[in-house]
Amino acid sequence: MRTNRRNFIKSSISTLALAGIPVRFNLISKEHKINFLNDKMKLTYKKYDLRLKHTFTIARSSRDFVPIVLTELNHDGIIGYGESSPNVRYHEDSESVISFFNKLNLSKFNDPFDYVAIFDYVDNLTNGDASAKAAIDIAIYDWLGKKMNVPLYKLWGLDKNKTPYTSFTIGIDKPDIVRKKVEEAEEYKILKIKVGTDSDKEMIDTIRKVTNKPIRVDANEGWKQKEVALERIKWLKDEGVEFIEQPMPASQIDDVKWLRDKIDFPIIADEALTKLEDIPTLASAYDGINIKLQKCNGIHVALKMITLARALNMKIMMGCMIESNVGISAAAHLSPMIDYADLDGNVLINNDPFNGTKIIDGKLVLNDNPGLGVTPI
Ligand code: MG
Numbered sequence: 492m493r494t495n496r497r498n499f500i501k502s503s504i505s506t507l508a509l510a511g512i513p514v515r516f517n518l519i520s521k522e523h524k525i526n527f528l529n530d531k532m533k534l535t536y537k538k539y540d541l542r543l544k545h546t547f548t549i550a551r552s553s554r555d556f557v558p559i560v561l562t563e564l565n566h567d568g569i570i571g572y573g574e575s576s577p578n579v580r581y582h583e584d585s586e587s588v589i590s591f592f593n594k595l596n597l598s599k600f601n602d603p604f605d606y607v608a609i610f611d612y613v614d615n616l617t618n619g620d621a622s623a624k625a626a627i628d629i630a631i632y633d634w635l636g637k638k639m640n641v642p643l644y645k646l647w648g649l650d651k652n653k654t655p656y657t658s659f660t661i662g663i664d665k666p667d668i669v670r671k672k673v674e675e676a677e678e679y680k681i682l683k684i685k686v687g688t689d690s691d692k693e694m695i696d697t698i699r700k701v702t703n704k705p706i707r708v709d710a711n712e713g714w715k716q717k718e719v720a721l722e723r724i725k726w727l728k729d730e731g732v733e734f735i736e737q738p739m740p741a742s743q744i745d746d747v748k749w750l751r752d753k754i755d756f757p758i759i760a761d762e763a764l765t766k767l768e769d770i771p772t773l774a775s776a777y778d779g780i781n782i783k784l785q786k787c788n789g790i791h792v793a794l795k796m797i798t799l800a801r802a803l804n805m806k807i808m809m810g811c812m813i814e815s816n817v818g819i820s821a822a823a824h825l826s827p828m829i830d831y832a833d834l835d836g837n838v839l840i841n842n843d844p845f846n847g848t849k850i851i852d853g854k855l856v857l858n859d860n861p862g863l864g865v866t867p868i
Contacts, residue, residue, distance in 0.1 A: 531602060533565040536592055536626075538585050541576075541813055541840045545672065548663040550687030550713030551580070557813040558585040560623075561844070562592075564630035566602055571634025572845070572865055574821075575626035576785050576812040576836075580762065583622050591616075591623035603634045610791045621765065621786050622812075628789025629821045629863070636862030643824035643864075644857055647794075653827035654855040657834045658683035658707055663690060666697040673701050679853040681733075682706045683833055687713015691723060695730055707831070709736040712762050717746040721753055728756050734831075736781060736808075737761040747776040759808055759831075767792055770799050779806030779830070784822055785814070797828050811836035816845035820863040823848040823855045844868055 541557045548554075562573035577583035594616060600609050609631065613624050636643045644651050659679035661672045663686070676682060682702070686694055687710035698706065708727055714720040720738045727735060734757035739746050741763035751758060760773045761781040773780060780800050782793050793809075800807050808831035809822045819837045826832050832855060837843045847865030849856045858864040 531566060532597060532600070534592065534595070534597075534627075534630075535563045535565065536560050536589065538589075539815075539844060540842075541815060542842045543813065543839055544841050545662065545664070545668065545839075547813065547839065549685045549709075550663070550711040554813075557840075559815065560585050560588045560592075560626060561815070561817065562626040562630045564603065564627075564634050566634065567638070569634055569637045571603065571630040571632070571637065572817050572863060572867075573626040573628070573630030573633065574815055574817040575622040576814045576818055577622045578785065578812055581621060581765065581786055582619055587620065588623040588626070591620045595627075603631045603638070606631050606635065606791075610788075614788055614792075621788050625784045625787070625789035625818075628791055629784065629817065632790050632821065633817075633862035633865070640861045642857065642859055642861055643821075644827060647824070647828075649824070649827040651827065651857045654823060654857060655826055655829065655832040656680045656853045657832040657850060657855055659835050659853075660709075660833065660839065661685065661694075661698065663688055663694060666693065669694060669697045670701055673698055678850075679835075680704065681853070683835075684708050685711065686723070687711050692726075695727070695732075699730065705733050706731070707733045707736070707833075709761070710738045712737050712740040714738050715740065715743075717743075717749050720746070721750055724750065724754055724756055728754070733757070734759055734779070734806075737763065744772070744776050751776060751778075757806065759806065761810065764796075767795050767799065770796060770803065770805075774800075774803040774805055777805070779808055781808040781810045781833070782829075783810045783812065784818060785812045790821060790825065793822075793825060797825070806830045808832070809834060813839060815840075815843050816847040816865050817863065820845075820848040820857075820865050823857060824863065826855055 539559050546555050560575040564571040575588045577588050613627050658681040659676040660683045682704050684706055686708055736759045757778040759779040759781050760777040764780045765786050782796050807829040809829050810833040814836040816837050819834050822834050845865045
């Protein structure tokens with residue numbers, strides 16, 4: 492399907508060129524592109540491939556690298572950095588992100604301080620495209636923090652000492668690789684284990700043989716039958732697991748309610764949560780939500796989600812895609828407000844193009860530079 496799409500884009504560009512219409516972008520190349528929004532604000536973006544240290548396998552896919560799109564919002568001599576890490580689970584890829592950027596026309600806005608109106612416009616421009624919208628949102632917040640010369644956590648009145656420990660994610664793999672990954676995760680206090688396949692017991696047994704650290708488990712919608720999910724969750728509870736994330740497909744909310752009636756064990760919604768409006772319904776089946784900036788249009792929606800989930804007495808986790816330090820820092824600045832952090836997306840790669848938030852002995856550590864506090868390497 493992606494090949495067809497690529498061919499379609501290539502042929503569309505050729506058609507435009509033949510018709511004498513200037514083609515501003517070559518959507519295929521990874522070179523830096525410039526999209527002038529208006530005379531006052533300028534958005535630049537570039538594709539970048541994050542390279543994974545290990546092939547990363549979850550219940551539905553396996554990957555060696557992750558294409559992202561980095562953004563820069565330039566206004567008044569200040570650059571705000573943003574990032575889109577699109578995920579096919581949410582019907583996005585780097586080409587759809589660039590296609591979204593080409594639809595933007597922000598010429599009616601004066602500067603990034605029009606951010607409420609800008610977010611409203613961006614959110615309503617299309618259905619979906621959450622990670623593309625997040626890339627605009629993150630760049631605007633970074634710009635605002637820099638313009639006001641405060642780190643974002645301070646802008647939101649948060650205590651940077653209250654950042655949580657992040658879990659370190661171990662993908663589905665063979666026992667010898669799993670053992671190696673657990674060794675590499677020595678500085679992390681909490682492990683997050685991917686399950687949802689026939690090798691679940693082997694994964695957990697392998698890890699329990701080498702460490703007694705607290706573990707959290709993510710099935711990524713892998714168990715399709717509620718009886719199977721119940722049996723696995725009972726077993727995980729006996730293994731001392733802290734909670735289970737998305738045990739069943741997002742669409743099977745009635746089955747998750749059934750599970751919750753059968754067993755007292757925290758169940759967190761991840762794939763089932765994409766919009767603010769999902770949360771009241773999810774509260775009837777799940778104990779908490781996993782907020783990811785890349786699936787919820789960015790920080791401005793995440794702030795509302797945190798408030799709503801707290802009002803509904805739900806636990807709040809923040810997760811990530813495979814992302815650079817830009818996306819991770821954006822979530823990390825919000826993290827003093829949450830219960831569980833799973834913000835290790837940039838430590839699973841070996842070519843992060845930015846410095847910024849650090850993880851020291853497993854804890855998220857924010858710096859005091861303004862905005863996100865990130866700098867290109
Ligand atoms: Mg998850």
